Amino acid sequence: MKIAIAGAAGRMGRALLAAVAAADDLTLSGALVRPGHPALGQDAGLMVGGVAGVPVSADAGGVIAGCDVFVDFTSPAATLALAGLCAAAGRPAVIGTTGLSPEERERLRAHATRIPLVVAANTSVGVTLSLYLLEIAARVLADADVEIVEAHHRHKLDAPSGTALAMGRAIAQARGLRLEDVAVYDRHARREARADGSIGFASIRAGEIVGEHRVLLVGPSERLEIGHVADDRRVFAEGALRAARFVRHAPAGLYDMRDVLGLR
Numbered sequence: 001m002k003i004a005i006a007g008a009a010g011r012m013g014r015a016l017l018a019a020v021a022a023a024d025d026l027t028l029s030g031a032l033v034r035p036g037h038p039a040l041g042q043d044a045g046l047m048v049g050g051v052a053g054v055p056v057s058a059d060a061g062g063v064i065a066g067c068d069v070f071v072d073f074t075s076p077a078a079t080l081a082l083a084g085l086c087a088a089a090g091r092p093a094v095i096g097t098t099g100l101s102p103e104e105r106e107r108l109r110a111h112a113t114r115i116p117l118v119v120a121a122n123t124s125v126g127v128t129l130s131l132y133l134l135e136i137a138a139r140v141l142a143d144a145d146v147e148i149v150e151a152h153h154r155h156k157l158d159a160p161s162g163t164a165l166a167m168g169r170a171i172a173q174a175r176g177l178r179l180e181d182v183a184v185y186d187r188h189a190r191r192e193a194r195a196d197g198s199i200g201f202a203s204i205r206a207g208e209i210v211g212e213h214r215v216l217l218v219g220p221s222e223r224l225e226i227g228h229v230a231d232d233r234r235v236f237a238e239g240a241l242r243a244a245r246f247v248r249h250a251p252a253g254l255y256d257m258r259d260v261l262g263l264r
């Protein structure tokens with residue numbers, strides 16, 4: 001299967017280049033960067049200390065046309081434009097970009113009427129499983145106070161993380177609520193006690209932390225914690241390639257990692 005990677009020079013892009021090189025059933029067909037990027041024209045393998053036999057390119061249309069599955073970990077604006085090109089070219093895609101607004105998610109949903117799209121704020125198998133476990137916990141511990149604490153590297157732009165929001169959404173939905181109605185992102189502006197049913201978020205940004213999430217479900221006399229720690233970006237890259245294998249032959253539609261792992 002031929003894989004093209006968008007944002008190939010980025011942190012995740014480089015993890016994906018290494019993961020594709022290590023997979024027997026995959027070959028790299030394209031490595032996309034922004035126009036004017038200094039790596040343009042050089043062998044994509046150089047970015048991970050190897051040889052890929054594929055030049056780094058800024059020709060999005062050409063890169064998409066040459067792949068079986070397009071894998072995109074870039075930025076919301078780039079992702080929206082690239083997903084439109086995938087839909088026009090009939091190429092399945094895996095999107096790992098986070099920080100998408102509800103409107104941007106709707107636009108992806110529209111593209112997914114023409115092509116199969118996996119959109120996953122966290123492609124780790126462990127995190128996908130923890131979302132599943134959280135739904136059960138949220139239903140059984142229906143009155144527990146929920147707090148979500150996440151930690152990431154100092155370069156991350158969005159907060160709370162897409163994964164923390166996905167966790168909050170899973171818990172709210174399991175309780176028949178909308179996250180928008182119960183989420184608390186800031187306790188500084190208002191001086192008031194915790195509202196029943198609210199879901200609090202806290203974000204740590206420091207050093208090179210790859211990604212940590214801890215959900216506390218706290219009752220009056222006991223506390224359950226469900227947590228996940230990513231030690232290496234490889235987990236996200238390997239999960240994204242698992243999604244690529246799934247999406248290649250899937251019918252048009254919008255999918256997430258639950259679909260990929262058969263946890264629906």
Ligand SMILES: NC(=O)c1ccc[n+]([C@@H]2O[C@H](COP(=O)([O-])OP(=O)(O)OC[C@H]3O[C@@H](n4cnc5c(N)ncnc54)[C@H](OP(=O)(O)O)[C@@H]3O)[C@@H](O)[C@H]2O)c1
Pocket residue numbers: 006007008009010011012013032033034035037073074075076078095096097098099120121122123124236
């Ligand atoms: N789903 C998951 O499991 C998961 C895991 C980790 C990260 N993420 C998300 O994935 C995204 C990327 O993360 P990262 O840490 O790899 O960030 P990063 O190091 O900043 O990489 C993003 C790359 O995308 C490139 N890019 C931006 N616009 C582009 C365009 N139009 N065409 C081609 N390339 C373009 C950037 O190039 P320039 O530097 O030239 O702008 C950069 O190299 C973020 O949204 C992050 O939150 C998701």
